[in-house]
Amino acid sequence: MEFLSSFNAMVVDMLGPLGPIIILGTIGLIMVAVTVILILKQPEDPMAKLKKSVQSPDAAKEPQQRLRQGERNEQLQKFASFLEPQDVATLSKKQLQLTQAGYQSKDSVRIFHFAQFALAILGLLGAFVYLIVLGGGEGFSSNKMMIYFIVPGAVGYYLPSYWVTRRVEMRKEEITRGFPDSLDMMLVCVEAGQSLDQSIVRVARELHASYPALAQEFDMVAYEMKAGKDKVTVLNDMGERCGVQDVSSFVTVLIQSATFGTSIAEALRVYAGEMRDKRVMRAEEAANKLPTKMTLATMMLTVPPLLIILVGPSVHGITQLGSLGVN
Numbered sequence: 002m003e004f005l006s007s008f009n010a011m012v013v014d015m016l017g018p019l020g021p022i023i024i025l026g027t028i029g030l031i032m033v034a035v036t037v038i039l040i041l042k043q044p045e046d047p048m049a050k051l052k053k054s055v056q057s058p059d060a061a062k063e064p065q066q067r068l069r070q071g072e073r074n075e076q077l078q079k080f081a082s083f084l085e086p087q088d089v090a091t092l093s094k095k096q097l098q099l100t101q102a103g104y105q106s107k108d109s110v111r112i113f114h115f116a117q118f119a120l121a122i123l124g125l126l127g128a129f130v131y132l133i134v135l136g137g138g139e140g141f142s143s144n145k146m147m148i149y150f151i152v153p154g155a156v157g158y159y160l161p162s163y164w165v166t167r168r169v170e171m172r173k174e175e176i177t178r179g180f181p182d183s184l185d186m187m188l189v190c191v192e193a194g195q196s197l198d199q200s201i202v203r204v205a206r207e208l209h210a211s212y213p214a215l216a217q218e219f220d221m222v223a224y225e226m227k228a229g230k231d232k233v234t235v236l237n238d239m240g241e242r243c244g245v246q247d248v249s250s251f252v253t254v255l256i257q258s259a260t261f262g263t264s265i266a267e268a269l270r271v272y273a274g275e276m277r278d279k280r281v282m283r284a285e286e287a288a289n290k291l292p293t294k295m296t297l298a299t300m301m302l303t304v305p306p307l308l309i310i311l312v313g314p315s316v317h318g319i320t321q322l323g324s325l326g327v328n
Contacts, residue, residue: 085110101244102168103214105221113161120157128153169244172214176245179212181280183219184251184273191266197255198226218243232259247276 086092092110099109106112128150131137141149183204190200205219218239225235233256240249251272258268 085114097241098165098169100242101172102165103172103217104165113165116161117158120160121154122157124153124155124157125150173243173245175212175214176218176243177247179208179215180245180247180251181273181276183208183212183215184269184276188266188269188273191269197265198223201226218248247279 086095095110095113099113104112132141132146132149186204186207187200190203191197195203201219202223205216205223208216208219221242222235222239225238226232236252236255240252243249254268254272255265257263258265
């Protein structure tokens, strides 16, 4: 204890009252740098090395195979154990959330966690530069200094989560708004004699300008069907990726129509009519909510000016009479 007390006193004499915090921050940055260096220099997996040695003679002959195996980011592959959750359920949940946000890349989970780590480090470095290097923390207590250090790091860490959540909500709203129009176009295509696969391709092409998120989902369905994937699985995957109840119900309608052999055009006609009615009900609901939302703003922006206009002259006259009476 005496040694620690003397060491603390020496640090305070050399670096000031914030000396222990500076020492701890420096040690933390050094540990982070050492961890990154060790991860970068970790030995290569023997199986990966064997695959490279087997594939290298045929790399020039089979460029397509080389491109397929090079889809994932090799730099992020080194940090796979650090940037990906080890729990399969957690990893699947995060992949589904990023897919619903529109990020279809295989490295989306790794990029997401890398962004969290990088932004948290940048927040801590920014706080360190502002508080220590530029002297913005002079006169702060230790507790206040710790708060000013932790808050930027926490904001940087949770900023990607907030961004992804907002992207999911915006994408679901866009899909919900554009889905009735897509059903109407699909019904027209089917009644014109096109198959379901052809109608999906045509609808995706027409929706790219107005509803790109929904067009992207239809494009993916078309590509998976062309690749030979089972139609039921493709439609179920679409409903899961979108995360919208209307799309899930539409998928159920198509699967039941294909299972029982009923007319797809008739099923689309009935469901498209329901979606149009549902869109009208959503518009009416939003219109009915508008007066309630405007009440508070109207009171805040209208009542104070009216009070000033109506009561202001009377208050001014009373104050003038009071000052004359005192004199």
